[in-house]
Amino acid sequence: MDFREVVDSLPRYAEPLLVTIQVTLASAALALVVAFALGLMTSSRHLAVRTPARVFVEFFRGSSVVVQLFWFAFAMPVVLGIQFDYAIVAGIIALGLNYGAYCSEVVRGAIAAVPKGQFEASLAMNFTPFQRMRLVVLPQAWPEMIPSLCAFAIMLLKASALVSLISVTDLTAMAGLVGGRDGGVNQLPHYALILVLYFILAWLIWTGMRALERRAKRGIGIDAKPEKGRLTPAVAQKGMT
């Protein structure tokens, strides 16, 4: 193993690092929109609104994200006649829809956990359904969602490595490319390097989400729990299956 070679090739990782961040942020944004749309729909009283959302959620949670990625990249252009100009778009859409479906359960759960009295009070105040959501329910549900959403954001970062399989040059693809030179004799330290990079990115997401959670809780007058100093996605469990 030649560590000089790894250090020398560090600049080549700059652009792929940006690609990984870009895929993660873009699909997280899509996932958040999808999660709120589906989460609100599955919380609805009306069967006609709830059913299509439920079907969509079960469909995406039921099958594998890897298969969905391949399907969006290679099968959808044929079956549905929709073709993206760049593979990265297919990747972002596949990841965004899949994680959006998972996170919609987090949104639904957090809305359901808001005390019933809050609904009743806002009814008594004659709020419109929209006002009730925006002013009463969501401000209380939002801080409850953040830890789970954080866990899913880290899982999304990890899943973003999969886009290397549909020929997007992210960190994982670059490690394969650079490390694969000379018949791949120096491959291992390159993979080790990007494992560390991914870990640092995960830690950054976690730190950012902790700060966001404290802020959101202060906004509704709750003191955030003391820092546990532990990167744990166990809270993702709620929406996992």
Place this chain on the structure above:
Amino acid sequence: MNEWNNDTVVEVFPAMWEGFIVVLQVTLVAGLIAVLLGLLVAIAERIGPPWVRRVVSGVFQFIRNTPLLVQVLFVWTATSLYINPEWSAFAVGSAVLGVHYASYTSESYRAGIEAIPVGQWEAATALSLPTHRVWGAIVLPQLLRRSSAAVANWIIAMFKEVPTLFVIGVLEMIAQAQKYQGQHYDGAVEGYTIAGILFLAASYPVAVAARRLENRLAKSHY
């Protein structure tokens, strides 16, 4: 680009079914590792000497927060270059997948241990039960009951991540579709679609059952 073809669906199906069986086999092996190793990790993090706790929790935190795909590639490169090139992709892949998910199940077990009322520990101490009795007769029975639904959920999630292993040549469904494509110049589209449907058909009933189990345990035990 190839067209969708119903005849191809029939032709590619046996290969996809073979891939599906491989997925189930990997799930079984990796699932066993995840269930047992996760429990060991959770126990080690609870009663191990301080340095063991620190090392184990550090290592598993790292595993939990880095991509499975890169871990698979890393370990596969390490075994084939430096350890033993004879080891099969199936064995190495299952092991990595199992350890990766052990990092998740250990968190569920840990939560289960923490949820056991303090009085149980105090009572065990008051009776001066030896450690193996405390765990065997008091903690484990409650722990397994509390965490079984959570662990089952992780195993279902793991089942859906098996296709990642195709990068090192485990012949699961994506690899089968690509192999078929390589031989017949078509069939990948149908193959990926079948793969999606098989996953859906297999994981949905299990997920529903796991949810039932979760609800039942939640009602019965607290």
